[in-house]
Amino acid sequence: MAQPATEQPPADLQVPDNAIEVRGLTKVYGGRKARGSKPALDNVDLDVPQGALFALLGPNGAGKSTLINILAGLVVKTAGSARVWNIDIDADPRGARAAIGVVPQELNIDSYFTPREYMEMQAGLYGVPVRERRTMEILDMVGLTEKADSYGRTLSGGMRRRLLIAKAMVHDPPILVLDEPTAGVDIALREQLWENVRALNRRGVTILLTTHYLEEAEELCDRIAIINHGRVVACDSRDAMLHRLDSKTMDVTVSGAIGDIPDPLRRYKTDCPAPNRLRIHYQSGRTRAGEILDAIARSGLDIVDLRTEEADLAAIFRQLTRGDGGTARQPHEDEYR
Numbered sequence: 001m002a003q004p005a006t007e008q009p010p011a012d013l014q015v016p017d018n019a020i021e022v023r024g025l026t027k028v029y030g031g032r033k034a035r036g037s038k039p040a041l042d043n044v045d046l047d048v049p050q051g052a053l054f055a056l057l058g059p060n061g062a063g064k065s066t067l068i069n070i071l072a073g074l075v076v077k078t079a080g081s082a083r084v085w086n087i088d089i090d091a092d093p094r095g096a097r098a099a100i101g102v103v104p105q106e107l108n109i110d111s112y113f114t115p116r117e118y119m120e121m122q123a124g125l126y127g128v129p130v131r132e133r134r135t136m137e138i139l140d141m142v143g144l145t146e147k148a149d150s151y152g153r154t155l156s157g158g159m160r161r162r163l164l165i166a167k168a169m170v171h172d173p174p175i176l177v178l179d180e181p182t183a184g185v186d187i188a189l190r191e192q193l194w195e196n197v198r199a200l201n202r203r204g205v206t207i208l209l210t211t212h213y214l215e216e217a218e219e220l221c222d223r224i225a226i227i228n229h230g231r232v233v234a235c236d237s238r239d240a241m242l243h244r245l246d247s248k249t250m251d252v253t254v255s256g257a258i259g260d261i262p263d264p265l266r267r268y269k270t271d272c273p274a275p276n277r278l279r280i281h282y283q284s285g286r287t288r289a290g291e292i293l294d295a296i297a298r299s300g301l302d303i304v305d306l307r308t309e310e311a312d313l314a315a316i317f318r319q320l321t322r323g324d325g326g327t328a329r330q331p332h333e334d335e336y337r
């Protein structure tokens, strides 16, 4: 989308506690008249703290893009309010837009422009004065220094994504929004992209990203909101989210074949994935690991290896999206890598 000239973040704005504040945000595509339509966003409240690396996690169709597109001024909300860097999107849409750099999902890059030319064009669109442009500094930040003068067509998928991140940063926004940043990027490049995003965050940029990859939210983000059917069903720090489930698994390998689950272990949820292995599921808040070890000893089993696993986001997600009236499309396991 062509941006009007002279869009730059107001330099005199104080740093707010929350980079983004959303209240009662609702979107019904087709407008208010679209009666009976399910809202794409349903009365969403959300705070993204300044300096956060924040994931908006949810399955396809959950409403993630709708939310960020409203913040970026690309979709008109039906109801509610939103503040971006303390600027109300209704009162000052240009100011709010200037505080955000948006990295879109698609990887459209014109083959005949070089990254340096791309950056200069974008800086021009945003009215960044030539002396204030930081083209090479930003390209360097995303690891594209050596490709600055290569044609777009020679850039790999990962490089294109990084160029789009650089492009979103030309007007020096305090908030960077990434829509599914690693969709279509292979696993090797994903780590590299994550490192670029972390580096920007370390420089003080608040990051809001949408993802349907649990791993991405878990590895990269310090705060996570889970969105499902247009509603925020959980929002917490990553660690608190992981503690929430308080579910652990003890994986025990013993020296011989186990046969039936021994009596002392029957009071725990135990399965036997291999003849000499036991998996015992327990809640660390209720059951001590030592108690389980005692039960294994009383069963006459000889432990040769043991490890415990914490709950992961996949389990939390399943718990949070369970039982919403049967209308929910339950996410398929494969969607959450």
Ligand code: ADP
Residues within 6 Å of the ligand: 029, 030, 039, 040, 058, 059, 060, 061, 062, 063, 064, 065, 066, 067
């Ligand atoms: P996500 O980004 O989580 O995949 P979206 O925000 O794209 O979800 O979509 C949320 C819901 O809104 C979906 O049901 C989707 O079909 C619907 N939707 C998204 N964009 C439009 C549009 N332009 N017109 C009508 N419905 C839309």
